[in-house]
Amino acid sequence: MARVPWSSSSGTQMLTASEHKASTKATSRAPQDLLRDRLVAELQEKDPGVALTGLQAEMAERPSLARHCASIARALGRAAVQKYGSVQRANRYSRPVCDTSFAAGVSRTH
Numbered sequence: 001m002a003r004v005p006w007s008s009s010s011g012t013q014m015l016t017a018s019e020h021k022a023s024t025k026a027t028s029r030a031p032q033d034l035l036r037d038r039l040v041a042e043l044q045e046k047d048p049g050v051a052l053t054g055l056q057a058e059m060a061e062r063p064s065l066a067r068h069c070a071s072i073a074r075a076l077g078r079a080a081v082q083k084y085g086s087v088q089r090a091n092r093y094s095r096p097v098c099d100t101s102f103a104a105g106v107s108r109t110h
Helices: 031-045 048-061 063-084 087-091 101-108
Strands: 002-005 012-015
Touching: 031 048, 031 063, 048 063, 063 087, 063 101, 087 101
Parallel strands: none
Antiparallel strands: 002 012
16 A cells, blocks of 8 residues: 545545556457457448458368358348448348358347
8 A cells, every 4th residue: 555645625535546457458358358349340331242251251260260150241231230330231241151150140139
């Protein structure tokens, strides 16, 4: 603890200080979370078709992420409904990336 004089006339108040050094690195995020966030941002900027093409390409380039493909595709489906405000409009972009997970994400928001 450190004593720090504050501007009040009531005296000195206590301020606790940590002995642990703060990490300068941000907490590292899982690759699938980074990919999902990047693809959702791409969907918002462009359209779901572009994001699904990106997902397909990533699965081909990084097979280790394949087990996360369905959850990412569902997240893209939900984001498409949020973007367009319509299940029908979001479904126009549906295609068989990661089975039918994009369509499942679209339908679960309804």
